[in-house]
Amino acid sequence: MKRIYFLAFVSTTTNTLYPILYLMKFVRTILVIVLNWISLVAVSQPANAVYANAETHSANVTNQANAINAGAIVKPDNSFATLTASTVVGTTTTWIQLAFPASVTASAGTPKTVYVRTNDFSAALLGGGIDIEAYTGASGTSGALSAPAYSTYALSDGTMLLGVVLSSTFRSVRVTLRSPAALGSNSLNVYHAFYGPTQTNNSNPYPFNAADCGLPNVTQTATSGLTVGSFGVSGAGNAIDGDPTNTKSTFYATGLSVLSGTISQTFYFNGVSNSADAVRLVLSQGGSLVALDLAKSISVQGYSGDTPVGTSVLLNTLLDADLLGLLGTSNTRASVYFAPKNASGVSVVFDKVTVSIDIGLLGVALGANGLNIHDIRRVPDMPASSDITVCNNIGSGIITALTSQESILGSSAFTYKWYSVLRNGVSLFTGKAYNLSGLTAPGQKSYYVEIEKGSCGVVSARKETKVTTIAAPIAPLLNLSP
């Protein structure tokens, strides 16, 4: 969610203050631009998140005051406490317990998810680990809740959220870091803990924000069926940092003893999509796999909460020859559009998308730089348009496009642009109705129309619109019968 800070100025209406007002406006604009940029990169919390504001800790914790919303610290920010657990003679544990301002009511029917933001510890903890427990007291270990294991979410800035779903009333959570199995040290940075009081589901508790330009809030990675070797997704948060060019997450699998199993990355969007939304994926591969083979092993699935929606789609069905060519070339990005639809071709709403590679289907080693996801975000699906037929003796016609989302967001929310090519190219016309003329030669020509929602700068896929020019007959010569 973006945060926009407005600096309010009190002004008196005298002429001498006008130059000052302009300077204030300029400064405010720069400040807004800077803060918007920062917040695009910053973590995504609900606007009404409640942060832990008191803490207790064990030894080997430094900067503990940074982990709570108290005193000089206003959460969310990027300050953190550091836990260090070292193994010298035997293993040790270090913990910090973060308490909320008041008891948080939760039950099996209305659970609450607590998120703890930490640094990225996915590099091995050397056989140690992290535990999270919840308690009814603000400190101490009385009133321990039975909590399931936490889920790990990657954020766009490289930090992580550990989410634990609690089904009974609690007051505090304790994060415990265990030292390595052998001699050595583990360390963990803890930024803060929060929960969303108005969360409506456990898989995506963030409130919907229509103006988010479609970026996911958090992402998760998972593997299954893989044991021996080095495998997973590195740099998960890079896929959701808003940079579709340079930064990327990478699916890798090396040293596998058997070629089977799946690696997946799941993207959580800011609430449920509009009807007729799609997802734009920017992908590349770092190796030299055959693009078609790679694409046939990748599936994309939409979810609403934990329920799969729409049919699962293999990536090769979303790629045409040009995109296959791009994907086949190492480190060359291809933009692919995926619009979740059910078996009847009707658009479905979703708040989560999972991209999975089936190593068994791929058949060969994924390698160290298998699949890269540079960017994934929600965009409107391509607009609808109708093909037209034009008579060559009229030579003109109008092609029009319309997105069904206009009924949700209004017509001024969208910019329509027409092209003569499916990708790239120069826009021929901006607007819903494109007047064509000079259509004097019989034949068929295709035009392609895309829409951009607001000023996000990300456009939908292009809809092909065919213009067929047919030849008109000629009135024949006459013969006057006597």
Next chain:
Amino acid sequence: MSLCLALILSLSAFDSKADIYYVIDGESFTLTPSVNNLFQYLWVLDPASGSPISTTLDQASGGVYTRAVTLAAPAVAETHTLTLSVLGVVDGCLSDLVTHTIIVLPKITVSVTASKSNFCLNLPVDASLTASVTAVTGLGTYGVTLSPFVWSKDGSVITGETTSTLAVTTPGVYKALVSYVLPTTGSYIPTGSKLTNAINGLTTTILHNLPVATVPSISIN
């Protein structure tokens, strides 16, 4: 169907002036298209007037258009326009409009008056016939003229007699005719014409059978 509408609405479609046909007031004429298997032929007579007459002909008819045009004033020649557009196939494109000109010429009556239509048997026939043509107007617009007179006696043409008067010395049924001469220069050169029944020549009969009065015999008593 939207194509038809589009063409009808956009009269800026290329419009070509094509043929010029001369026909006679009230006499039917037939125009046959050279391509007879098009899906539909749309003829409109006088599209720009207050009362255009549209005729839509299907493929089976071959588009053959038959019509008779009656002059508003029987002695005044008129110009009419006849447009043709065709559809090659159902839901296909409508052709450009072709505009033809139909020039309707009045019917002419040539009447003959005789100075004297019967003569005494004992006198030679000596009549002077004068032919007169119904006055028609509007021919000059097109460059149409009337030919010199052609006199005939009892159905046979009298050669060399081309003026409006004929000196007659023998009885018989006399008739004078003229014909329309269509222009060979100017803007109204005909593409075709149907001028049958244009001219009605009225006959005049010159008789020579007036009985001579017999002088009665005189007797004195």
